[in-house]
Amino acid sequence: MGAPMELPLALARAGVDRAAEHRFDEPWLAAAWSHPSSRVLAVADGQAFVEDTPDGGSRLVLLSTFDAPEHAPVDRFFLGEDGAGTAYFAVSCESLPGRLDGDARPAGLREVGASLDDRDAGLLVHAVALINWHASHGFCAKCGHRTTPAAAGHVRRCVSCAREHYPRTDPAVIMLVTDDQDRALLGRQSLWPEGRYSTLAGFVEPGESLEQAVAREVSEESGVRVDPDSVEYVASQPWPFPASLMLGFTARALRSGSEIQVDGEELDDARWFSREELKAGMEAGTVLPPSGISIARRLVELWYGGPLPEAAHW
Template sequence: MTVQQQFVRTLPLARVGVDRAADKRFDEPWLAAAWSHPSTRVLAVSEGKAFVADTEQGTELVLLSTFDAPDEGERLFLGCDEDGVAYFAVTCAQLPGRLDRPERPAGLREVGGLLGARDAGLLVHAVALENWHSSHGFCSRCGHETVVAAAGHVRRCTSCAREHYPRTDGAVIMLVTDEHDRALLGRQALWPEGRYSTLAGFVEPGESLEQAVAREVAEEAGVRVDLDTVQYVASQPWPFPASLMLGFTAKVDPRDGGAEIQVDGEELDEARWFSREDIAAGMAAGTTLPPPGISIARRLVELWYGQPLPDTLV
């Protein structure tokens, strides 16, 4: 297994869950039969949260039979596993609690790294679709109401018949190093004291990913990136509400003082160059907090650092 393969497998929200079975989304007879099958399982989701249960095997999603699933809300087909079990999500105003089992509501930020690959994949898919449906009830062309189609993966205008598809916003996130192999990390004012992370930002229209990396680093920290050194690492969905984080590494352009930091004061409150020794000493003293374990930023830092960072400090 290559280093990049190992890297991708450790991304909590990018693990392979179920087969999305996209070919079934327009097959209404098949969807109806799948919904009525006793093996089918349903995930109730509300405002980005679902019920989870802490078991001897770990944290798991609470999956319902179709008989126990909420009657109201959008029905979203999520896919099938290798045993042929179909999975759906149902959006609801309030999660349907059950008194006969221990369960608690939780979101991806809280349990995304605790769930197994199947459950993490189901929750990412369901939350992303729920976010999209909640904000796309009307046609952007004519303003009329839209209705759900393709098992939750299309909204169709009731007037002009235009089809709208789930939105994904591309965002670059990058671990930038200087000529001394120090990592550029910044912090936002709203973050906990001492937390530093990699720089990130959305891709603009007509812009390549490499150009977005260089522009964002320059805008946020005043540091110039050598475009020839920008290298793609991996990606991870980030449905908060609809992003796809595209991870990169890059090196500074040493010309004209390219490594000199000048934060913009808006995106970042502070930015610093960190050596590995700085990270180790800061974490040991409790003055430096790494990015959250669920984020691709955490893995990018670890890729540079050379080993996993302690989970106890997150």
Template sequence: MDELSSAPDTKHLVLARAGVDRAAHRRLDEPWLAAAWSHPTTKVLPIAGGEAFVVDAGGGTELVLLPSFEAPESGSRYFLGTDEDGVHYFALDCESLPGRLDGDARPAGLREVGGSLSDRDAGLLVHAVALEHWHRLHTFCSRCGHRTEKAGAGHLRRCTSCAAEHYPRTDPAVIMLITDSEDRCLLGRQALWPEGRWSTLAGFVEPGESIEQAVGREVLEEAGVRVAEVEYVASQPWPFPSSLMLGFLGRAHPDGTGITVDGEELSEARWFSREELRAGMEAGEILPPSGISIARHLVELWYGEPLPAAARW
């Protein structure tokens, strides 16, 4: 891709899809929430440990959503929203998923099935997974140390002692595809990744830092490459456990393209031409980023077309 200003189509980012209005104005309306839960068309998504029941159908995957009167009696309810037909959706945070369901239902997580879910189901599962993890790790008040309790239909925890309110945490992280003057892209790999796996560089935004500054710092720290310019592309939630990935394209400074990996975040980094990346994928020597990651989208923007099907996982 020759111009940073090319406008990408981001509607197919797997974990950034949704088909339900979150209806945040309803979260503190307890009578309305009780009525919504009891409505005969309401659908409930049981979730435990980041997994929900799914069924494979029609070449894709669907969430198993239960009527509220069939949902387990125990567990925390999180209101997820209402669709255009007036159907209400709740997640039910369980210690474990309910007993075996009829048919071919099986437990699965976002990494496995995120790419094969519909827009509605992908949005519901991302929302539910993020809330479940946050609630499990934030049972005590960071101000006074006392226990907190769920409020706001699952989007708030309130201290039982000092009444401090705590909201779900989202950590901003930058993820970037950097190119050089020869239009090669910079990819790196971590030592713990499967053999041949390469991806874009990424890192968390630090306090008091802009996202553009974070891009430059992370690339310099991890690969020793200086970044001259960056342009924002799109964002995608990454609830593993609580990140928001902010995607960028960037150009390396002409005098700063030499690579020196830090040996901690990255074990290797290198510049790839399109021909080198294509040949490596065709030979099975290079595994590109996962299809559910925004990293895949950034690489494909530069590559100019979807990566070969054989390279997907």
């Protein structure tokens, strides 16, 4: 399959202990919020303030709790604590605070996820995933009444029946499929930029194993049949757009089932690529790679045998 995947993936990093034991401890949370060392990440519409670092990376602009947004509506969530005892919170607000000193700018995970360090990547992924969940779970699925945040943002509780609802994560499989010539199966959606190809992916259905999901999704989208015994797990990465966990696999197509017939819905096109064909297409700019923060990019690189070739006009 190629060189081993280098871990961790861009959005699968963390530098803060989530410290779940504090989520129901209101006195501790209140003390942590008022402590001068605590730091707050303000998020609005999936974006937070970031600034460039001297090494070409990015870092989050974290506020003191005294500088955090207070205007309504603001929801406050506890993200965890680091080894030095610094507590981290996120606030979800309609808009980011007014202009900050320096060169801070708003950015989301797609833009800066790969350039943040482990701590900041983990904080932003955690915050965005929580905020997305809260935004879509304002009412109880049991009785229909309004729910309110609890457990420092990690639970929503119904004001009527007291039913507790926990953050939802939707498992999705994403797979690099090869054939008996060791070519990679890559497809494209019509909404993507011209020339972009990526690995196939899809959500796990109720009552389905991950291996079954891999085989079903590949068959539904491309017509290719996968050898069920060839499916192997590689790695996972959160994908909070809005609430997925991407579970990466490799698989091999059955020799008798490698003919491509795209469904025309999920995929607009699919092709078998040799390494030479992929390299030539990418260097010419006619084939664009998956996003740098996606597990798809790393699965392709695992098969390719190293980093994908760069082109100045990407």
